[in-house]
Amino acid sequence: MQAAASAALAMVLSVMCYGLRLLTKGGCVSAAIVGFAIGGFGGLDWLLLLILFALLGFAATRLGFTRKRDMGVQEGKRGERGYRNILGVGIPPVIAAVLCFLFPEHSRVFAMMYIATVSVAAADTAGSELGVRDPKVWLITTLKPTKPGTNGGVSVKGTIISLAAAAVVSAIGYAALFRTMDAWVLIPIVCGFIGCLLDSLVGATLEDGGYVSKYGNNCITGIAGGLMATAMMLLLS
Numbered sequence: 001m002q003a004a005a006s007a008a009l010a011m012v013l014s015v016m017c018y019g020l021r022l023l024t025k026g027g028c029v030s031a032a033i034v035g036f037a038i039g040g041f042g043g044l045d046w047l048l049l050l051i052l053f054a055l056l057g058f059a060a061t062r063l064g065f066t067r068k069r070d071m072g073v074q075e076g077k078r079g080e081r082g083y084r085n086i087l088g089v090g091i092p093p094v095i096a097a098v099l100c101f102l103f104p105e106h107s108r109v110f111a112m113m114y115i116a117t118v119s120v121a122a123a124d125t126a127g128s129e130l131g132v133r134d135p136k137v138w139l140i141t142t143l144k145p146t147k148p149g150t151n152g153g154v155s156v157k158g159t160i161i162s163l164a165a166a167a168v169v170s171a172i173g174y175a176a177l178f179r180t181m182d183a184w185v186l187i188p189i190v191c192g193f194i195g196c197l198l199d200s201l202v203g204a205t206l207e208d209g210g211y212v213s214k215y216g217n218n219c220i221t222g223i224a225g226g227l228m229a230t231a232m233m234l235l236l237s
Helices: 002-019 025-041 044-062 065-071 083-102 104-131 156-178 183-207 214-236
Strands: 137-139
Touching: 002 025, 002 044, 025 044, 025 083, 044 083, 044 104, 044 156, 083 104, 083 214, 104 156, 104 183, 104 214, 156 183, 183 214
Parallel strands: none
Antiparallel strands: none
């Protein structure tokens, strides 16, 4: 029943987002598959956290879109996400959900991994979409001024927004999956923020050098954030 409900919810929401031009056709199909996998292997509460991230991401994309389009740093033609966007941020949480399903005795660890992967995605998306409006940007590797939208560019506004996004998503995810709120919530917050900074570092090096795409960067740093959370959970437990 849970898998059926997840599939129906993922499909309906994906089609709605396609109708609102938030997703391309490929993005719609990929979002439905990712949503079904998260809900089927993790649970409906896992899927709801992913939906929350998607809503926040779409809102951040639309905010100030005209200015971002004028600057030439918008996502797609109208801010829409394609299948590569979806898979880039969707594969890490799917991995966590599958691991939780396969090893239920370690469900707490993999739930923390899952929250951290979504936290990384939320921090990066919010920081990129909203921070790009800050004209004062520095390259993370050299700290020299650079243009907004440059791979590896960071700003004060973007950094604060990234931390706030990681905190909000982590707090909601932790409360939903663990049914409590305590100091352990700091793990996904910290890992989400570090993962976002790592995204900028990879962007300024491997991505800018043509070794990985920005979608591959999203996937790599999302997995890295999840692994950091897993390691911290195991070391501190």
